[in-house]
Amino acid sequence: MAISKKVILVGHFGVGKTSLIRRFVHQKFSDDYLTTIGVKIDKKVLQVDDMEVTLIIWDIAGETNQAKIPKSYQLGAHGVLYVFDITRPSTYQNLHEQLDYLKGVLPNAPVEIIANKKDLISEEKQEEVLNEIALEGIRTSSAKTGESVEEIFEALAKAMVS
Amino acid sequence: MAQNPGFDQLRKILLEQDREEREELAKKLSELDDQLNSRDKLELRVDPILNDYEQHLKEKFSYLFGPQITESISKQIKDSQDEVVEVLYPIIGRMIKKYITNEIQKLSEKVDQQMELAFSWEGWKIRIKAWFTGTPQKELMISKLIEPKIEEIFVIERDSGIVMGTFSRKESVDQDMVAGMLTAIKAFVEDAFTKEKQELESIDYENYKIVLKSFKSFFIAVVTSGGMSMAFRDKLDDQLIDFADKVLKNARSESDESEEDQLSGRLAEFFNEFENGDK
Numbered sequence: 001m002a003i004s005k006k007v008i009l010v011g012h013f014g015v016g017k018t019s020l021i022r023r024f025v026h027q028k029f030s031d032d033y034l035t036t037i038g039v040k041i042d043k044k045v046l047q048v049d050d051m052e053v054t055l056i057i058w059d060i061a062g063e064t065n066q067a068k069i070p071k072s073y074q075l076g077a078h079g080v081l082y083v084f085d086i087t088r089p090s091t092y093q094n095l096h097e098q099l100d101y102l103k104g105v106l107p108n109a110p111v112e113i114i115a116n117k118k119d120l121i122s123e124e125k126q127e128e129v130l131n132e133i134a135l136e137g138i139r140t141s142s143a144k145t146g147e148s149v150e151e152i153f154e155a156l157a158k159a160m161v162s
Numbered sequence: 163m164a165q166n167p168g169f170d171q172l173r174k175i176l177l178e179q180d181r182e183e184r185e186e187l188a189k190k191l192s193e194l195d196d197q198l199n200s201r202d203k204l205e206l207r208v209d210p211i212l213n214d215y216e217q218h219l220k221e222k223f224s225y226l227f228g229p230q231i232t233e234s235i236s237k238q239i240k241d242s243q244d245e246v247v248e249v250l251y252p253i254i255g256r257m258i259k260k261y262i263t264n265e266i267q268k269l270s271e272k273v274d275q276q277m278e279l280a281f282s283w284e285g286w287k288i289r290i291k292a293w294f295t296g297t298p299q300k301e302l303m304i305s306k307l308i309e310p311k312i313e314e315i316f317v318i319e320r321d322s323g324i325v326m327g328t329f330s331r332k333e334s335v336d337q338d339m340v341a342g343m344l345t346a347i348k349a350f351v352e353d354a355f356t357k358e359k360q361e362l363e364s365i366d367y368e369n370y371k372i373v374l375k376s377f378k379s380f381f382i383a384v385v386t387s388g389g390m391s392m393a394f395r396d397k398l399d400d401q402l403i404d405f406a407d408k409v410l411k412n413a414r415s416e417s418d419e420s421e422e423d424q425l426s427g428r429l430a431e432f433f434n435e436f437e438n439g440d441k
């Protein structure tokens with residue numbers, strides 16, 4: 001069986017949304033920062049059990065406040081990756097509030113919370129940040145090394161089809 | 163003056179009767195009083211009448227009050243034209259605007275074509291060729307214009323941008339991606355111009371024109387090449403509405419095919435009809 005799902009990547013500016021997609025879809029990474037304007041669409045097919053899941057991935061321009069993003073970008077999404085930069089507190093300080101907002105817009109979509117750029121800080125520091133945020137199920141990742149990237153998209157795909 | 167016994171007698175008889183009548187009257191009065199002051203009893207009597215009247219009113223309402231109501235409404239409208247215009251303007255305005263632009267474009271296209279052909283060297287060439295070859299001039303003219311053509315049709319779920327069905331002359335692009343991008347563009351444009359509440363209707367891209375037709379839960383994108391004329395656009399518009407009406411509403415028929423395959427099959431049919439149907 002084949003099925004298509006819309007996935008959106010959201011979060012503040014420069015947290016690595018585009019880089020995560022680049023890594024996941026094209027197995028590439030670049031240190032250059034080219035901010036995304038508007039939205040960019042990408043696609044990748046994943047196999048989840050006996051199901052072929054086509055992810056239509058919407059890379060949405062970074063925004064500190066999700067409410068400022070055109071709602072129609074978010075609407076219809078079957079799954080959400082909320083990405084923050086584990087080295088920059090400002091990108092996760094309003095996390096709870098942002099997640100609440102997204103839950104309001106997309107009550108049925110599973111959300112994965114990603115602490116990206118883990119390659120930049122030590123394990124201890126990561127623990128500290130995660131304890132500070134105090135939220136279950138946050139996944140750490142690095143678009144640069146590729147660590148956990150595949151797993152994150154797979155987990156979301158699984159959550160969307162179940 | 164002595165009383166006449168006969169007179170007395172008479173008076174007695176008369177008064178007797180008088181008294182009886184008075185008593186009767188008093189009784190009736192008290193009954194009536196009772197009826198009037200006791201709600202239950204009064205209702206018993208009055209209700210049937212009221213019911214009848216109510217029925218009568220219902221049946222004859224428009225006949226009895228129609229003219230007055232109409233008059234009072236039209237008077238209110240007359241007295242508050244500004245408010246009425248305020249309410250209706252956006253709706254009517256949009257309709258009229260659309261209609262007029264359509265018509266003007268059609269007209270101007272016709273005029274343009276006529277003028278260009280009539281005065282251009284091209285026009286003379288056609289005329290001369292028609293004289294020599296005996297082919298009707300009209301046909302030669304038409305063949306001169308690049309016929310608009312449908313290249314691809316997408317039926318796309320409205321918010322998610324997921325492809326519901328496609329038809330394509332040639333498998334050229336990644337349809338999932340195109341559908342997603344079209345949805346994003348549409349979302350962006352419609353969001354940027356929210357004041358007008360208009361839907362994005364077409365996108366020009368190099369030699370292609372993508373015509374968009376929105377329905378409630380999905381939209382149809384038709385990629386066309388060639389010179390898009392208003393007449394073509396009109397025909398497309400009409401047919402798409404028909405198509406959406408007929409096919410999508412009873413799309414969930416009993417069949418082993420996936421919904422996407424079914425829809426794509428219908429799109430191919432639609433395309434063939436469009437191409438080969440009345441021109």
Ligand SMILES: Nc1nc2c(ncn2[C@@H]2O[C@H](COP(=O)(O)OP(=O)(O)OP(=O)(O)O)[C@@H](O)[C@H]2O)c(=O)[nH]1
Nearest residue numbers: 014015016017018019031033035036062117143144
């Ligand atoms: N070291 C490191 N750098 C990263 C990582 N992910 C992204 N970057 C860098 O961070 C910068 C921003 O990355 P982008 O992927 O463009 O961020 P974005 O979230 O798409 O940003 P906007 O489009 O502006 O919202 C770039 O210079 C990337 O190279 C990571 O995991 N580790």
Ligand SMILES: [Mg+2]
Nearest residue numbers: 017018035036
């Ligand atoms: Mg980006």
